Amino acid sequence: MWLRDVPWTANPDGYGAEMTPERRERLEEINAIREKVRLPLLPLYENMKPSAAADKAAALYRFARQAGVPQLLGQQAQALMQSGRVQTAEEYRQLWEIFCTVLDQFAEILGDTALTGEEFCRMLRLVLTQYSVGTYSGHAGSGEGQRDDPG
Numbered sequence: 001m002w003l004r005d006v007p008w009t010a011n012p013d014g015y016g017a018e019m020t021p022e023r024r025e026r027l028e029e030i031n032a033i034r035e036k037v038r039l040p041l042l043p044l045y046e047n048m049k050p051s052a053a054a055d056k057a058a059a060l061y062r063f064a065r066q067a068g069v070p071q072l073l074g075q076q077a078q079a080l081m082q083s084g085r086v087q088t089a090e091e092y093r094q095l096w097e098i099f100c101t102v103l104d105q106f107a108e109i110l111g112d113t114a115l116t117g118e119e120f121c122r123m124l125r126l127v128l129t130q131y132s133v134g135t136y137s138g139h140a141g142s143g144e145g146q147r148d149d150p151g
Contacts, residue, residue, distance in 0.1 A: 002034065002037065002038055002041070003038055003041060003042060003045055007031040007034075007035075008027065008030065008031055008034065009027075010027075011023055011027070012026050012027050012030055040063065040066055040067060041063075043059060043062070043063065044059055044060065044063040046059075047059030047060075048116075048117030048120065048121075049116075049117065050114050050115070050116050050117075051114060051115075052110075052111065052112045052113065052114060052115075053106050053107070053110030053111065053112075053113045053114075053115050053120060054106070054107040054110065054111050054112065056106070056115060056117070056120045057103040057104075057106040057107045058103075058107065060103060060124075061100065061103050064099070069096065069099075070096045073092050073093070073095050073096050074093075076092050077089045077090075077092035077093045080092060091133045091134065094133050095133065098128070098131050098133065099128075102124065102127050102128055102131070105127065106120075106123070106124070106127075110123075
């Protein structure tokens, strides 16, 4: 429904409501928003059909980059740093690298293995849960790092 090439025509207030000029205007706004969401999702949707795992990983990477995920994570990390939440900021800085590492692993290990979108998502979720995000801080006087687990 979201990805169809035709605008929605149903009354935003429900099937039983009269289509007034105000409701028609709101429907146009809804369709404009839908189009902004639909266009970036189309390539991702197409690549989630049964195809090679490497192609799915590449499509997800492109989608995340186009959506501005690295920049948003960087901005969030900066805001956290400015508010004094240094450990959480460092954890945010790790997220994009972890995500890219996992996608690289999928491409390298699974390569041309055909997966459905559901299989890909299930495997991606499983692999991502195996990663731990944390920071290391120097242990006073020891010269060794000690892991600070996120609280």
